[in-house]
Amino acid sequence: MKEKATSFDIAYQAGVSQSTVSRALRNSPLVNAATREKIQAIAKELNYKVDKNASNLRSQQSDTIALLLFEDPTNDDSAINPFFLSMLGSITRACAQKGYDLLVSFQQASNDWHADFEDSNKADGLILLGYGDFVDFEEKLVQLTEQGTHFVRWGAEVENLPLVSIGCDNFQGGKEITEHVIAQGYNKLAFLGSASSHAPEFFERYKGHCQALTEANLAVIDSMQINALYTEDAGYKAACKLIESKQEFDAICAASDLIAIGAMRALQEHGISIPEQVAVVGFDDIAIASFTFPPLTTVKQDTKLAGELLVDSLLDLIAGESTKTTQIKPELVIRKSCGS
Amino acid sequence: MKEKATSFDIAYQAGVSQSTVSRALRNSPLVNAATREKIQAIAKELNYKVDKNASNLRSQQSDTIALLLFEDPTNDDSAINPFFLSMLGSITRACAQKGYDLLVSFQQASNDWHADFEDSNKADGLILLGYGDFVDFEEKLVQLTEQGTHFVRWGAEVENLPLVSIGCDNFQGGKEITEHVIAQGYNKLAFLGSASSHAPEFFERYKGHCQALTEANLAVIDSMQINALYTEDAGYKAACKLIESKQEFDAICAASDLIAIGAMRALQEHGISIPEQVAVVGFDDIAIASFTFPPLTTVKQDTKLAGELLVDSLLDLIAGESTKTTQIKPELVIRKSCGS
DNA sequence: CTGAAAGCGCTTACAG
């Protein structure tokens, strides 16, 4: 391995000062065009790259964003939730487009994550992504805000907290899909998914669900809401519980696609046909949803748009401009798991 | 926002020198236990974090790995290949376990990527991931090697090149699944996927496929191999081409799950039943594979293991130790798309 | 066990 060239080496070869090299390499208009070209040619020849550590140290910015992905700690070793994986993909792209590097890091909600990347100057700002018990989070988010850390998060809006969030209009999504289910002629609907402020997204979806029920003059029955968090397995178990409860139901609204897929598995094992006997709908529109049998009717959250909004908002924040919390419009995706 | 504390602030408060602070914070045994604790307490109170740019600059290492993901440029804006997304997930986890940060970056094969991250000292080493025209790559890989860059790549081994690669035994995988297809009673097999050194993984799978054919005394018919690269759409088109060619076939071996899924769509549109009239098998075992209809028989590449091997090998390289190219054993996953 | 000092490789006022 050759020794790495520094700006001094280039300066020496070009017969100019190191300052001029630095300027030329950053296309400063303060430098003579001919000199600049000469310097850049030498830099290329020497395979010179600016040392990011040095330049970041000096300029106190890193052109890097850190993405903190919070994982369900119960879900220790299996695959990442496909929805977040998809978000990760779109955020990566959005960063690349803006010329930012992306540092990806998994976190447990319990960790000391709230004061790491930006404080250590490795990143100019943070994107927070992931489900998790929101109540546990809240305190740390407040702390982040107080420290003046630049960050945005994916998720439901939080009252009384000046956080910048990008999220889906979960209430509206939950309402629309429930309306669709009802319009298909089903009227004994169960909801699979937690409904508490610990999981605000699910809670909002549930509230939308209830609203649609009420507007259709259907009763909201507490025992028809069964807790389930995040995973296919949780959906499977919740559906089994529902079946065992002997309550009558002809439709399942799941708080996520993964839960819906687990519920479908439970129904199929019990010989219940979808959608003839029981309709199933999900939420997210992960890639898998179009390949289930029958294909899953669901609510699409546009991850591409979400990734772009997240990155754009964060960059605004870093630039000292103001941004606002934005909600993405959910979009009904009708396939075969609910009615014709 | 409070001013960020530096090691000098801590030194001042603790009544020691800045050198001692630096030592204490890195748990150097050279420092008195009581002093160390005092310093660490103050650091915590001040919310002090070591400035990574400064420490990296000084120590010339970053504890960061860069993951370069090469994308099929034809596939400009759609989702990332689910297989690579899954690899990304497992690499992220593996890095976290080793205490390394992960910088993720999308690249076009044509870019000047081969001399960026490590040379700019943002990362200690690189992981290269992605399909792409391998012939175009080769030259850059040679260059990387010459520069002494630490890197490992996911993919087929390359003859005559001293690269560290982690890959699947594609030949063996292609052979085994073809044997399975034949064992199910099919004997007019088509192969959907490119078969040239531009896509070495697919090529190896095809060679394994041919080997199995030959061992079963079945003829290898060139026109039964149809080019297709990476996407579901490519698989769809290739299958249509096969159907239009009027050749008789009773099984499709696809070079990847995505291609297989596209092929299934084409068959279904033509009213051909799977697996009764035509069997379909894939390669990769992406998450979607178990949800297709019928569920896809395929070859699993263990992405979790792959991610760990990739990271471990790279860290060995960075540490100056030797590593070797490793092949992961493919594993047959039998579902319903091929025989009972 | 501790401190004074050098230096990692840049960027950026400042002076010309």
Next chain:
DNA sequence: CTGAAAGCGCTTACAG
């Protein structure tokens, strides 16, 4: 348009 110099915040010989 260019150069000499300071300094970003650490780590690490060196000396004690």
